Amino acid sequence: xxxxxxxxxxxxxxxxxxxxxxxxxxxxxxxxxxxxxxxxxxxxxxxxxxxxxxxxxxxxxxxxxxxxxxxxxxxxxxxxxxxxxxxxxxxxxxxxxxxxxxxxxxxxxxxxxxxxxxxxxxxxxxxxxxxxxxxxxxxxxxxxxxxxxxxxxxxxxxxxxxxxxxxxxxxxxxxxxxxxxxxxxxxxxxxxxxxxxxxxxxxxxxxxxxxxxxxxxxxxxxxxxxxxxx
Numbered sequence: 001x002x003x004x005x006x007x008x009x010x011x012x013x014x015x016x017x018x019x020x021x022x023x024x025x026x027x028x029x030x031x032x033x034x035x036x037x038x039x040x041x042x043x044x045x046x047x048x049x050x051x052x053x054x055x056x057x058x059x060x061x062x063x064x065x066x067x068x069x070x071x072x073x074x075x076x077x078x079x080x081x082x083x084x085x086x087x088x089x090x091x092x093x094x095x096x097x098x099x100x101x102x103x104x105x106x107x108x109x110x111x112x113x114x115x116x117x118x119x120x121x122x123x124x125x126x127x128x129x130x131x132x133x134x135x136x137x138x139x140x141x142x143x144x145x146x147x148x149x150x151x152x153x154x155x156x157x158x159x160x161x162x163x164x165x166x167x168x169x170x171x172x173x174x175x176x177x178x179x180x181x182x183x184x185x186x187x188x189x190x191x192x193x194x195x196x197x198x199x200x201x202x203x204x205x206x207x208x209x210x211x212x213x214x215x216x217x218x219x220x221x222x223x224x225x226x227x228x229x230x
Contacts, residue, residue, distance in 0.1 A: 015094050023095060027162035028187075028197035028204075031091060035143070035192035039085050044145050044191075046082055047216045050074055051113050070118025071206075074111040076218060083109060086143045086194075087220055095196050096222040099136040105227035107138075111218050114209040119153040121205035122177030123169055123184070125162075130201045132163050137200035138223055144193045145216035153209030155195055155217075156186045162201035169203075177205070 015023075023029040054072045058064055067073050078087055087106060096104045131137055148154040158168045158181060168183060170176040186207060187195055197204065199221075209215050 013090055015091060015098070020095075020098050023196060024099060026159040027202035028157050028159065028195060029095070030187055030189055030193060030195050032193040033190050034089065034091070034194055035085055037192075040145060040192050042082055043086070043218070044216060047111055047113065047145060047218070048214070050111065051115075051214050051216070055115070070115045072111065072113040072115070072214065076109040076111060078106055078109050080109075083218065086141070086218055089194070091194070092139075092141050092196070092220065092222070095141070096139050099139055099198070100222060100224045101135050103226060104139075104222050104224050107221040107223045107227075109218060109220050111216070112206070113214045113216050114153040114206060115214050116209055116212055118209060119206045119215070120178065120208040122175070123156075123158065123181060123203045123205045124177065125199070125201050125203055127200040130162075130165075132165050132201065135224065136162075136198050138198070138221060140197055140199040141220045141222070142195045142197070143218050143220075144189050144191055144195070145218060146213070147191045148187060148189045148193070148215070148217070149211070150186060150188055151209075152211035152213070152215040153207050154186050154188055154215075155197075156184045156205055156207050157197060158183050158203040159185055161203040162198045167203065 019029055051072045058066065076083055087109060127137055142155060161168055168181055189195065
């Protein structure tokens with residue numbers, strides 16, 4: 001049922017003209033509190049258990065190859081019914097059409113969960129070959145399964161940096177992307193919110209989780225064109 005699985009408010013099913021302009025201008029858009037408590041709780045339970053199992057595996061085998069120390073990464077199933085509200089929400093399709101064009105497909109669904117004391121990254125775009133004009137190369141929709149607070153490692157972005165060729169950091173200074181940047185925005189939001197952003201070209205990063213619990217978020221990736229054959 002749409003009311004149960006997706007929106008708390010009927011008006012949240014469509015992007016407004018102002019939201020579309022903000023998404024394209026700033027390179028990101030926060031839409032708060034889209035998912036109901038029962039849906040969030042179901043996903044949070046699944047993800048918390050996955051985090052627990054992953055940390056236990058690390059402890060059992062210290063030689064495991066860890067992508068990002070102190071951060072649990074996992075690929076999730078696009079067809080998993082527990083995560084369908086994040087993959088199928090109508091706002092995402094509307095946003096994908098606005099920034100990618102009429103032909104697009106879902107590429108991946110993934111978890112990134114920084115553990116306490118971990119998760120900070122240097123500011124970066126995800127694609128080496130950035131595009132500063134025209135349709136986006138990708139759209140990422142990051143769902144806040146736990147609330148994003150200023151203390152638990154929220155996403156930070158440099159608004160508008162997807163349309164600027166010059167990097168917002170000193171590329172020649174070691175570690176310059178790790179510290180705070182004057183134009184950065186740390187995105188805080190209640191659980192059930194979604195942050196749609198241009199991960200390919202927008203300068204962004206994770207931040208330190210100073211809270212006592214893992215910060216849970218799953219991201220749906222959208223790419224232009226039709227889905228490649230299996």
